[in-house]
Amino acid sequence: AQSVTQPDIHITVSEGASLELRCNYSYGATPYLFWYVQSPGQGLQLLLKYFSGDTLVQGIKGFEAEFKRSQSSFNLRKPSVHWSDAAEYFCAVGDNYGQNFVFGPGTRLSVLP
């Protein structure tokens, strides 16, 4: 069965610093990978997704993620964090049509002024 781990429960960075959120997955076939962001009291917003092709994926709000099959990882990065990026971030893996997603436990990002 597929699974997703996000090793960091909580990360704190200073505004303007770079960010990397880790995601590792276990999946028997070609994974469809996603990153979502959730602000308090809000639903999940898609940041980016990977299906195939270029392993470096660009998303919204200046985020990018790199798929590394050999490491079963799909880490999320941003070169310069803004205070508004403070939120909960979820990595997810899905099957061929994104059904039956499995989400990671999430990483809470705090941003210091």
Added chain:
Amino acid sequence: GAGVSQSPRYKVAKRGQDVALRCDPISGHVSLFWYQQALGQGPEFLTYFQNEAQLDKSGLPSDRFFAERPEGSVSTLKIQRTQQEDSAVYLCASSSPLVGGHGYTFGSGTRLTVV
């Protein structure tokens, strides 16, 4: 509508009470999903509809949970005889086959608190 709409936003139920949570998907979206998100955790799959057919209900935690989508649009998640462990945010998502269900759209959720 422009997005997935869920109501109510907040629901407080006394233990043992029945509740019904509503999801209005994006118009024309064939697929609809329900997830349960406990405090501090990621969402967990509950059930999936394609039009009015419930194709997967493997995530429903007990027979107290029941979901329906009788006309293939609006869906209702019903929880009977609520227990404290049912307290969570219930998220609904819908997707269109034209985009292959990838990265479907989530509603803002219903926060259920059982007291």
